[in-house]
Structure formats: C-alpha cells, structure tokens
Amino acid sequence: MALLERNERTFIFAMTQEHRTKQFIRNAARRLFAEKGYNAVAMRDIAQSIGKQPGGLYNHFASKQAILVDLMVENLERAHKAAIAPIDPDATPLQNLEAFVRGHIHHNIENPDDIFIAYMELRSLEGDGAQAVMSKRDTYESALRSILQAGHDSGAFLLTDPAIQARAILSMLGGITVWYRQTGPQSPADITECYVRAALQSVGAPYSPPTKRPNDV
C-alpha cells in the first residue's frame, strides 16, 4: 500500500524531511497530472502514491492548485535555460533558430511529463498563477518570433508571417511529447533530427543532418 516512489531525476540527499516530502509530492503529482489530467487526479491519489495521508499534503502546499503552479513555473524556468539561453545576438538567424529548436526539443524529450502538463493544463490555472505562467510563456514565444523576424528581414527565411510561424513551430515541436510516449522504434536522436529538419525547412532554410556526432542525445 505504501509505495515510496524513487525519483528518477532529482537526487535527494542532505535534505530535511520537509524538503524530501515536498519533492516526493512534486514527483507524484507530475506523473499523475500527466497521466490522468489535473481535474481527474485527487489529492488522495497523490497522497496514496507516496504512502501518506491526504491531509498532510497541506503542510507542504497550500492547495492542489499550488502544486500545479509550482510544477509549471519550474518547468518554464528550465525551458528558458534550455532554449533561450543559447541564443547569441551575434549569430545568424539560422544558427539561432537551430540552437533554439535543439534546446527546445532536448528539454521536451527530457521532461515529457512537464511538457505534457504545460500544454494540456493551461485551462486549469486560476488567478495569479495563471497570469504568472502566461507571462513566462509569452516571453518564450517572443524569443522565437524575434529570431524568425530577423531571418525574415535578412531574407534568410521564407515565411508568410513571423508571429503565426512561431506558433506553428511551437505547436509542431509540442507534439513531440504526445507522440514520444507512444513511440516504439524511434530513438530520441532520430526524433530530434526529424523535427530539427522539419522546423528549419518549414521556413525555407536548408538542413543537412550532422554526419556523425556520437554523443548526441
């Protein structure tokens, strides 16, 4: 009955009991929200999956909603580091687009549950948490739009509208998480190459796959 789940991503040591339990709650909620959807998961379910009683969860999070906001904000901060940080003002639009797309895809493949929640549960956000998350999402989308605009202005990209194109690319890449779960044979490297090519070619840019980069994920 009491399933104390191991967290695959976060190594836990030298942590107070409070922090440890809070992290267990995050991990259980992440998995359950992604699997069943926020509305279909009860606080009881989260408590049961970490071998605790429902009431105790409120010692760590003020509400079920607070857990969702915590997961979404943390994920968006990691996404920024993965996709926006590599953008270089001195590089070409094509180099920046490939850097953004590779960072984004890498983050998606490494954090499938978080990405799935980010796409599916926007509607479940309420009040201040909703505004905070939306604002971070806008920043993210703006970064891609700026790259596309630069490539459009310089003639490097062939596209009709940078704003729509940014959304089209993000939608396409967002689908990775949906399909990745169901996917059998394709490796992460295969998926990455396919999507990088599709994204770059979608704006008329050329793409040649790396001949052999042995340590690519």
Added chain:
Amino acid sequence: MALLERNERTFIFAMTQEHRTKQFIRNAARRLFAEKGYNAVAMRDIAQSIGKQPGGLYNHFASKQAILVDLMVENLERAHKAAIAPIDPDATPLQNLEAFVRGHIHHNIENPDDIFIAYMELRSLEGDGAQAVMSKRDTYESALRSILQAGHDSGAFLLTDPAIQARAILSMLGGITVWYRQTGPQSPADITECYVRAALQSVGAPYSPPTKRPNDV
C-alpha cells in the same frame, strides 16, 4: 435564466422536438467542453445553458461520456470528408499533400471547438468509445503518412522519417485551433497560407502562394 441558444451551424427546421433538443445538447456541450474541458463541465451546466433541467438530458444521451463520443465521432467523419476525400491516387504526392493540408486546415478553422476537443479530451474517453475514436484517428494519420511515403520514395520530398513527419505536420496544424481563438489581426486566409507554406516547406517542397484566388476562405 432560460437561454435558448441559436445554433450558428446547423439549421433546424422540420425536426421533431426530440431531435431539436438533442441537437441543442450537442451544441451546448461542444461549446462548454471546448471552453472549460470535459471534466470541468457538469451536466447541470449543459442543461442550464439550454434552459432545461439536468435529469432530462438522459432522455437523449445515456451518459455524459456518450455526448463526448458523439461529438468526437461526428467530427472525425467530417474531417475525413474534408481532408482524405480529395486525395487522388493519380495525382502527385505534392498535389495530394497540398490537398490534404488545405482540407485539414479548412476543417480546423470551420470547426475550432470540435478540433480543440479532439486534441484535448482523448484522455477523457473510456472503453468502447475510446477504441472507436482511436481507430478513426489512426486511419486519418495513415492517409497523411502514405502521401509522405510516396513523396519520399519518388524523391519529391526531403524528410527523415514519414511516420514522425506525419505526426509533426498534424501537431503543427492542430495548433491552429489553439492560436486561432486568441488571434486578432490575422484572417483565415492569412493563417491558411502561412500553414500551407510551412507544411509543404517542412518536407522540402516548393511553395508559391496563389497570386489571387478571390473566393478562398
């Protein structure tokens, strides 16, 4: 209190009262499911929005789940007519891809609520209804994959994997509905051209927008 909503899409005349009410339920459920999500909508909400009492809905649908399945199946049948019917075995892969993409986009823009539900509420399906819907979705995806495979084999398309590429394109086009609701300035024609170009170019195919086709939607 009793808001008898007009349906914008389905003209209702010479219908029995039973059929009329059933259609009102469909329309109200479609709008509410798309707006709030299946799990967040109560039978009370649907009843209230058509000025009826909750219990009466069960004279027309066996369960809330049955309403969702009804909407999804009907939508998929219309999507097949829009995107798969125009495929011509004697045409080139490029012609078929453009026909499929245009039909798909047109269907998406004309049925934003249905498309949104189709993407967001797959997890809410249970039992037989889930299998029926999944099977129809697979057929749809297969049709696009076949076009891509043909273009890949003939050398007309430049892509890494037809199966992944089919999902990438469908994900990209599926995003239209998400953004379309929030969109201000762009017209359906602008959105269509931008997405047709992105989809065709994503497989390395050339694209020139139609110079002037006055009656395009």
Added chain:
DNA sequence: GTCTATAGAGCGATAGAC
C-alpha cells in the same frame, strides 16, 4: 419529454490529537 427530488459517491480542505 420534461420536471422535482434525491440517492450514492467523491471531492478539496480543515481541525485537532499526537
């Protein structure tokens, strides 16, 4: 076919002992 009324279950969140 629609109504009123309600059964039966599950939900988020809180109170207070330890």
Added chain:
DNA sequence: GTCTATCGCTCTATAGAC
C-alpha cells in the same frame, strides 16, 4: 510533520409524478 476524522460541497445518474 503526520495522523484521524469530518465538514460542506459537487458530481453523475436514477426514480417517479405529470
């Protein structure tokens, strides 16, 4: 910090009058 117990609410679906 975790437990037990429970409050107050909402939900889907049904029963039976009209």
